[in-house]
Amino acid sequence: MTIHTRMDDADRRNRLDDMAQGVLSTAMDRPDGPLKVSGRAPYAHEVQPEGMLHGVFVRAPRIGRVVSLDDAAARAMDGVETVVTDDRLLRNPAQGTANEAPVQGPREVFYVGQPIALVVARTFETARAAALSVGVEIADAERAPVAPQDYDSPDKKQSSQGDLDAAMRDAAVTVDRMYTTPAHSSAPMEPHAAIAEWDGDRLTLRGSLQMLKFNRNELADSLGIDPKNLRILSPYVGGGFGSKLGVAPEAVAAAIAAQETGRPVGVALSRQQVFEATMRRSETRQRVRLAADAEGRLTGIGHDAWVSNLPDESYSEPVTQATPFTYRGENRVIGHHVARVSRTCAGSVRAPGEAVGITVFEIAMDELAHAAGIDPVELRRRNIPDRDPTKDIPFSSNMLAQALDAGAAAFGWDDSRPAPGSRREGEWMIGQGMASAVRVNNLAEAKARVTLNPDGTALVETDMTDIGTGSYAILTQIAAEMLGLPPERVEVRLGDTDLPPGSGSGGSVGASSSGSAVFLACQGVRERLAEAMGVAETDLTLKDGQAIADNRSTPLGDVIDGPVEALGHIEPGKTSKAVRQATWGAYFAEVAVNSVTGETRVRRMHGTFAAGRILNAKTARSQCLGGMTFGIGMALTEELMHDARDGHVVNRDLAEYHIPVNADVPQITVELLMEERDPWTNPMQAKGIGELGICGAAAAIVNAIHQATGVRVRDLPATLDKVMAGLED
């Protein structure tokens, strides 16, 4: 039996609130946690079949066309089996949800560090040494410049309403500024890895991937095989942050090498390769124009973004994604401009769009608050629109005002607007800053199967992934809640393309989409139970393995005599266009800036967030903590540096690509607005929370630096040199 729902209308039944088990929304520990900390959760490269060979990529040292590859020395090394230069090798990973092969062919080099061959040997060490010994001759070829020069402005990505120029002219207060953000790397803890094993013409691939149903088609298309002959396993993924959305060079290379050698082959990227050959977030230049009346009410908004990518990539960082609806303003211009560059492929990294777009916008809003002499929290409150001002449609829910108020109260926001630079403790200058959080909310198609057994256990199955976010936990909770079972009686199987296709992890859709599929499947099981008991499903209470109806409590084993199975299938529908769906929040930060060196230390940080029904208070909080930690990195330290001459990634390891370390991360508090139910999103009234915590976080810190010092940093990250330049001698 299949329960299928298309979200064509609001679902106000709030069915989950009728359930009795009481496990949903609680801060339940992740069932996979103990496995992970004790090394029993096998990651992609850890289940090594007998006789597995190791592949290591040869990297392109420069851009152009490969003229010759001298692998004589490599092949002569003891233990080297082959050197793969197959035309099917990928230039770069597939973009998220591409569902087809990305650009292929190892001979045309489009960026320094592109994998151009795979050396396969009996040991990893041999393969690595042999890969380094391969001589590569590359001739010049026509290529895009290594730094952005000429930009295209695709028509369908420009929009304009009203007359912004006039609004700017007539405004009491304006801001018109340029900002830049650097390229970022996902830098997941687990490097990208794959193990391929053929059995006749059937391929099994263990990979570190986020979206298996797409990855299967992408890999099959890359290899030229029927997707039916391909099984992908990704039960545990050590962080993705977008960089594992699409199938990537290591998976394709492992599969080809395994075919050529007739042996299983494993390929794991080095840390340096993770930086130069997986997706980066594009650097951005952004111009923000704000026109406001004397009370700070926005009359006009301009937001232009300049980004880059490799030739033939359709993806470009959707910087302005939330600009159309976050604030009021009848005159609005949005521009999007893309340059083609010879650099590592740009793709989704940690909240593509809002992470950098809202961050910059919220710095501009702070500038407006100062120019207008209005408290920054109040400025935002005054600009919350009643409806999506661009599309003129209602919000499914808009929690920005609540988040601002609750956040300001929790943080102890000082709305007296002390003059910048007025608070000092010895060498340290103290300041506070805030910013709004906004992230669009989406639903993706997903399926899941749920089986309830007479012994009161249940099995949940979908190819959904858990990239460290808590999928195992929340799917367990949803099923336990719906079926009235203690969570330990629910088993969740994920990350296997043989299972019903879920949504995958990405764009914050995983929990609400795959979760809805599990919800619907449970709904189906409940209907079967209700039928067996002769009651309406809505009159059935399930709790602790008992079915309760008509004042009778019956053990499940007495209701069913065999497993009851149902498939849940959720699809997005009209509600995704009929209303504007988004998640909301507010950040508050206090920083200390050293008046000698310009070093910034975040002293405390708070975020209040609303994302519909919260499925697990602990994993939701963890996502927000992680997002805000990334915000600290984005504000202060993180920058993927490209060499100006050949575009190569200069800082290719975690010693020089500075993500925050423990000492950089102070006490962070997270408040979740647990009561929200958003009926337009899905049958669980939940929304995605994975990325919300980073969408604007950095702005709170940059704004606090301004409060502390009077220095306005418009080129992120706010490294000490940029702050010091504005400090007194």
Added chain:
Amino acid sequence: MTPFDYDRATEVTQAIDAGRIIAGGTNLLDLMKLGVETPDRLTDINRLDLKTIEEHQGGLRIGALVSNSDLAADARVRRDWPVLSRALLSGASGQLRNMATTGGNLLQRTRCYYFQDVSSPCNKRDPGSGCAAMGGATRLHAILGGSEHCIATHPSDMAVAMQALDASVEIEGRDGARTVPLSRFYLLPGDRPDIETELEPGELITAVTLPPPPPGRQTYRKVRDRASYAFALVSVAGIVAMEDGRIAQAALAFGGVAPRPWRDPEVETALAGREPTAETFDAAADILLRDAEGHGGNDFKIPLLRRTLRAVLTDLTTEG
């Protein structure tokens, strides 16, 4: 990493004219994986009896295999040479300091991005191939003591403190033992950036000696891109003794700014006998920076070094 032979020395003599020395391996192994270092033989010295810190001529003799953690935690070091303890604790991470050794720390190689990338030209790695840092990313690079052939910095914090403490390096070679003051141990790049120290091929560092504790107050201040686990953009090891409201004697060494831990006697002369005023400090900074040269990405180190020096001197000359 190219294949290599491996042996273990149990006597000092077995480590002389032997393979490439491996101590903690925290630097050497990383560079081997990158193909930057390609020794065909490694000699592991971890079984040598070089792990003690002993009192020596009123000062200390620190065995080459004393770990950075143990040295930083030594009660005598913490009491009498606190600049050294602080410098050590500001470096790397707890895990790395447990493995890192005194000898290895002195000889760790530069973190220059281009030195670590075998596809880039680098005169230090591949003499005569050129310097990719010139015209490239130079955030980590030198403003003092570089040459047109190399502007890499020495990354050690420990060595900066030792430089200010007038430490010496004890070396054993085929012709016996010798002692080289740290001030002469490191060489400037000139046109041979591949030759970094006085150590001859085949020689072994056996110890570092510290003279008796200097008078005055000591501090180590490290400025970096994040709060921990980052190399110094600028660091200052300072030891200042005051007498009658004047600076009697100052020893200052600087990290993150030069191809070696930087010490400039003229800076110290300019401070001796002076009152600790802003003018005095600025005059010292002027001398320190008289030949400083930025390369774009590291221009900020010039004002940063001045500001940090002034703050350190203010701190060391203010009662409190």
